[in-house]
Structures are given as C-alpha cells and as structure tokens.
Amino acid sequence: MINSKRAQLYLLTVIILSLLVFLMADLPAKTEEGSREPILLYQNFVSQMPMVINSAVYNSKNLTLDVDDYSGKFITHSATKNINLSLFYVIQYNSSIFMRNRMGSDINATLSDRTYLIENSNSILISPAFPVDKIRIMSSGIDYDFNLGQGRTDFKVIFRTVDARNNIEVYTYG
Numbered sequence: 001m002i003n004s005k006r007a008q009l010y011l012l013t014v015i016i017l018s019l020l021v022f023l024m025a026d027l028p029a030k031t032e033e034g035s036r037e038p039i040l041l042y043q044n045f046v047s048q049m050p051m052v053i054n055s056a057v058y059n060s061k062n063l064t065l066d067v068d069d070y071s072g073k074f075i076t077h078s079a080t081k082n083i084n085l086s087l088f089y090v091i092q093y094n095s096s097i098f099m100r101n102r103m104g105s106d107i108n109a110t111l112s113d114r115t116y117l118i119e120n121s122n123s124i125l126i127s128p129a130f131p132v133d134k135i136r137i138m139s140s141g142i143d144y145d146f147n148l149g150q151g152r153t154d155f156k157v158i159f160r161t162v163d164a165r166n167n168i169e170v171y172t173y174g
Contacts, residue, residue: 037081038161038169045074046173049155053091057153064098064125067091071102084162088118090135090146090174092154097126097135103160108138146174 049070056066071087078085087102090109099116100123101107107118111132118124137144139158146156156174 035163035167037083038163038167039171041074041078041081041083041085041161042159042171042173045159046157049157053153053155057093063091063093064100064123068100068123071100075102078161082164086160086162088137088139088158090137090148090154090156092148092152095127097128097132097148099124099126103139103158105140110136110138144172146172 049067052066052070053063055061056063067089071089075085075087086104087100088107089100091098097111099107099109099118101118101120103120105120109116109118109124111126111128112130112134116124116126131150133148133150135146135148135156137146137158144158148154148156154174157172159171159173161169
C-alpha cells in the first residue's frame with residue numbers, strides 16, 4: 001500500500017516517536033496489595049488462646065505459664081513467615097490480674113488510680129484488694145483502653161506485627 005520509501009520512513013519515524021513518548025510518560029504507580037499474613041496470624045492467635053486458657057484451667061495447670069509458653073511458640077512461628085511479632089497481654093483469673101510484656105519496649109498499665117511500669121520481656125501479677133473494671137495500657141505513646149469482666153476469666157491482647165517491608169499493623173482483642 002505504501003510504495004514509496006519516503007512514506008515508509010515517515011511511518012516508521014512516527015511509530016518510534018509515539019513509542020518513545022509513551023515510554024517516557026509518567027504512568028500512575030501501581031500499589032501492591034498488602035500481605036494478609038498479619039491479619040491471619042492475629043485471627044489464629046485469638047482463636048487459639050481461649051483453648052489454651054480453658055485447657056490450663058480445666059487441667060488445673062499454671063495458667064500464666066501455659067499462656068506464656070504458647071505466646072513464645074507463636075512468636076517463633078511468626079518469625080518463620082518473616083513477621084516480627086510483639087505482644088502484650090492481660091489475663092484476669094480469679095481475683096488476680098497477670099500482665100506480660102513482649103512488645104520490645106516498656107509499657108505503662110493503669111488500673112484504677114495506680115500505674116505499673118512493665119519493662120520489656122517482664123511480667124507482673126497483681127491481686128488488687130478491690131475489683132478492677134478498666135485497664136489502660138500505654139505503648140509507644142498510644143493508649144489502649146480495655147474493660148475487665150468481673151467474676152470470669154478474661155483475656156486482652158495488643159498484637160503488633162512488622163513485616164519485611166517495615167509495614168506495622170496493630171490489632172487489639174478484648
């Protein structure tokens with residue numbers, strides 16, 4: 001159809017220039033969908049923890065040791081998925097409140113009018129003289145408020161994940 005050499009050269013030039021303009025133009029960046037691993041880990045943790053607690057209570061085992069053992073194994077499991085998991089949890093059982101800090105930084109826990117400093121990798125067992133119905137946890141400048149149930153075993157957790165791309169996700173339960 002195009003017989004002249006000059007017309008073929010013009011057509012080839014137009015195609016090349018169009019291609020260059022298209023390649024040099026800024027195309028909108030495509031955002032990658034986030035990993036679902038952190039939410040799946042969280043859902044797994046909070047679905048399994050009541051079974052760990054119930055098993056320890058039913059078998060008259062040391063509740064705090066069983067929960068601590070499970071949490072440690074869960075943190076190790078999350079590392080196999082390249083996720084750095086940090087936990088802070090509160091267990092109310094009978095008239096005692098157990099708090100364990102695995103967040104990587106110190107935590108302030110306020111029960112009624114008294115504040116406790118729980119250093120990283122430490123725990124505290126409190127047997128308050130009067131019922132406590134609220135607890136405020138301060139971690140990295142953020143307050144987390146929880147209500148404690150009276151006369152029942154209760155579990156609260158702050159669940160923080162950091163993946164290989166330094167994406168941080170925080171979930172709470174309870």
